Amino acid sequence: MSNIPATTMRALLLPAPDAPFAMHHLPTPVPAPGEVLVRIHASGVNPLDTKIRAGAAAHARHALPAVLGMDLAGTVQAVGPGVTDFQPGDAVYGFTGGIGGHQGSLADHAAVDARLLALKPAALSMREAAALPLVFITAWEGLVDRAQVRPGHKVLVHGGAGGVGHVAIQLARARGATVWATGSAAQADTIRALGATPIDHEATDVDTYLAEHTAGQGFDVVCDTVGGAALDASFRAVRRYTGHVVSSLGWGTHALAPLSFRGASYSGVFTLLPLLTGEHRAHHGEILREATALANAGLLKPRMDPLRFTLESAAQAHARVASGQAQGKVVVDVLP
Template identity: 65%
Template sequence: MPAPFIRAVAAPTLATIQQTGVTMKAMILHAAGEPLTLGELPQPVAGPGQVLVRIHASGVNPLDLKIAAGSAGHARMPLPAVLGIDMAGQVEAVGPGVSGFAPGDRVFGMTGGVGGVQGSLAEYAAVDADLLAHAPRTMSLREAAVLPLVFITAWEGLVDRARIEPGQSVLVQGGAGGVGRAALQLALARGARVSATGRAAQREQIEQLGARFVEQAEGGDFDIVYDTLGGAVLDASFKAVRQYGGHVVSCLGWGNHGLAPLSFRAATYSGVFTLLPLLTGHGRAAHGAILREATRLADAGQLSVRLDPQHFALADANAAHAHLAAGKAAGKVVIDLV
């Protein structure tokens, strides 16, 4: 079953964004399925509750590719559009009513690229301050730029939905992926005993992070199972969770699934839809709060990212998307703007 389409409210489009008369470079999607084109747009200004950010790096997510192809009905963008969900950069100015940020601050966030909100494939963005947090001191802005979507998704699943507690046993399905890696590290930081599935080639990666490697779900005694893959893996997760109080959470629970195995275990299920605050305008402060936790964990040495070694400039955004789509990335892909 396809994810529902949710209409954005009060989302500025490229035609309505407040402008300075100064232009900026941006990669623009004019039609779904066509390449992005490099162009110039009016540079935005920080309105009430907003922060003007000079974007240094844009993290690339699989969802960005689906939006560009027009195949993400749950995350549509009115065209023409600037894509890019994740970003990190430096504060240029703050709008009326904003506190906690000042020019020169290093910030990061999941700030646009869906629902009509300008994304991060541009030199500047006027960002809702609630969506931002100060970037970790121990990370470069390239590293910080790939954290927001995956960490927020991991947090909403493990903390907000599953209510993870110290000592619990957690299985992360797909522990070497973007969300899986974040979930694995978050679970360990919360004091859980963590196992993670993956391909044999990913074993070393998973074990270096501190989790037990398993090639597929085994047993049926995990307190929490976090599915990041969907499909048959989610079905298997229903059988891997413990009886009486076990909880399965998924960020890709969009298909048709039989709940009988879960019901027979007296276990429960939750879904995660991280885009909702961006699409509706509600609950955005929660995202900023979650990213402050990411900063705390990163600076404490409990959260790291794995970057693909290739570098892409803004004008190379199509090549970056193709690199990810081809399965060639050896980590999170970043587009550099500075």
């Protein structure tokens, strides 16, 4: 493949909420100062992508028509003025667009803020790398930045078989914690294979699993990736005084009294802020460098849905995610 960018590129445009994607040929972007032009090989699909497409994510504003797709993996084709960390030919990945007016990854190329990128793990394929950025950054900001997970901690992950949850399990274990995770009975083997003790949240109440796994004392860190009733359960499951609940889904109305009665702490995680505000973008690149190190050490690997999709079938990829039937992360293969 030539390193000279084509003058035009394929891009999937979403013209209006809930409308069909439309394939267009657009001018290939030119990287501005501080930006990198990436030839996109793969585009990760997250539940949030499907909500943006449906017009149901006001917190992830993205004026239409627009190109969706928040996660990418690909090859650097050109660098803008001032970029010194990357050069043409580098394999990179990142959470780089698809919200806040930033072009997404359902296109052949994207010019992205270099601070949001990291070198792709050599141990992972482009598809696997494209599955990681949003979910890993979310897990890191909660478990490491907020809760400072460390050896000896007992960690409970709500939704352990999900996108953020299955990465949170691996991250907590890599930092020396012992991990439990909630899920359905059908997800127990998946959770166990990730290295956590499964808890059937449909058959076991909070008091029961606290007594069984923590002698009633509670977990040092509870990572909620589900929201709703799971967040309410988190407030009851956390250790008194020193416990910390972190959540990336704080929707709904929640009583804080159970948390207050335990003298514990709560932190919210909103991974989109750097793209929406421009603040702290370099930290996303720093976090992904940590992901690269973990993946190359064999401590981090995304679960991948077995179905394959292309730009032409991206709508089917979105439907797969929205249906809840995906058996791991869904990724669109962009490079023909």
